Amino acid sequence: MLNILLVDDSKTMRAVQRRALETMGPCSFSEAGDGEEALSVIGTAGAPFDFIMIDWNMPKMDGLTLVKKIRETNKTTPLIMCTTEAEKSRVVEAIKAGVNNYAIKPFTPETLIDRVKQTLAKAKPAGA
Amino acid sequence: MSESATIKPQVNQSLFLPFFESTREVLSMMAGIEVKVGKPYKKRPPFNYYDVTGQINFYGDVVGVASVCMLGDTADQIIERFACTKLERGTGEYTDAVGELANMISGSAKKNLGVNASITTPNVILGRHTVVPSSAVPCVVIPGSCPFGEFAIEVSIKLVSGSSGGR
Numbered sequence: 001m002l003n004i005l006l007v008d009d010s011k012t013m014r015a016v017q018r019r020a021l022e023t024m025g026p027c028s029f030s031e032a033g034d035g036e037e038a039l040s041v042i043g044t045a046g047a048p049f050d051f052i053m054i055d056w057n058m059p060k061m062d063g064l065t066l067v068k069k070i071r072e073t074n075k076t077t078p079l080i081m082c083t084t085e086a087e088k089s090r091v092v093e094a095i096k097a098g099v100n101n102y103a104i105k106p107f108t109p110e111t112l113i114d115r116v117k118q119t120l121a122k123a124k125p126a127g128a
Numbered sequence: 129m130s131e132s133a134t135i136k137p138q139v140n141q142s143l144f145l146p147f148f149e150s151t152r153e154v155l156s157m158m159a160g161i162e163v164k165v166g167k168p169y170k171k172r173p174p175f176n177y178y179d180v181t182g183q184i185n186f187y188g189d190v191v192g193v194a195s196v197c198m199l200g201d202t203a204d205q206i207i208e209r210f211a212c213t214k215l216e217r218g219t220g221e222y223t224d225a226v227g228e229l230a231n232m233i234s235g236s237a238k239k240n241l242g243v244n245a246s247i248t249t250p251n252v253i254l255g256r257h258t259v260v261p262s263s264a265v266p267c268v269v270i271p272g273s274c275p276f277g278e279f280a281i282e283v284s285i286k287l288v289s290g291s292s293g294g295r
Contacts, residue, residue, distance in 0.1 A: 084235020
């Protein structure tokens with residue numbers, strides 16, 4: 001079962017993402033509405049997340065800051081930025097900060113799943 | 129939705145044309161709604177009335193606001209398709225969905241503006257209202273229609289002096 005953290009200030013968007021990702025198989029979801037809440041969820045989670053999906057524009061703490069904070073202590077959990085921020089400069093900025101993959105809103109469920117599969121395939125060496 | 133003044137040349141088309149495609153793309157991909165976009169016009173009084181509006185502010189090389197404006201029944205059905213569940217107007221979930229729709233339309237348009245701009249988190253207006261544009265920024269109304277009725281994207285953004293953007 002995939003253990004997933006969805007971080008987005010829109011509850012609707014988290015529900016849209018959840019519906020798409022559930023088609024991949026059994027999933028366990030945790031959710032946060034901003035970067036600060038996400039850090040709290042990560043800090044109290046019983047098990048590590050298989051990946052974290054992060055929006056960019058959020059109140060309190062934005063997604064880019066959250067990525068940097070996570071990477072201060074955790075280099076391995078795959079991070080996927082899922083955002084409307086589609087300019088190349090933003091993508092580069094996010095990758096430099098430590099995201100593993102990038103999904104641009106709007107997306108089809110297939111596109112989102114594809115990004116997740118790409119990310120997990122790179123994170124786990126074949127046969128692992 | 130009867131305002132019909134034609135666009136004057138001083139309105140920078142590159143600042144509102146990206147909203148055509150972003151509106152089509154977002155509603156098609158996220159809600160399965162096919163949209164027809166009509167001829168844009170410069171907003172002037174008397175202003176249209178709406179029941180549901182999601183607004184996103186722009187800052188950086190462009191400043192201003194983009195508004196996704198809908199009448200109640202149309203909004204309810206678009207939001208139901210977007211959220212994949214019936215949401216009651218006035219609830220937090222409904223407001224959230226309107227805001228996210230506006231966020232995606234504006235965010236998706238932003239990448240094609242050709243400028244370095246940022247957007248704010250959304251502001252949502254519910255209840256019968258008009259959207260009064262700033263006198264300092266031209267406002268273009270992009271009328272749209274879908275199987276659930278008509279809606280409008282009102283784009284009131286301008287280049288900041290000294291920026292060289294806008295395609």
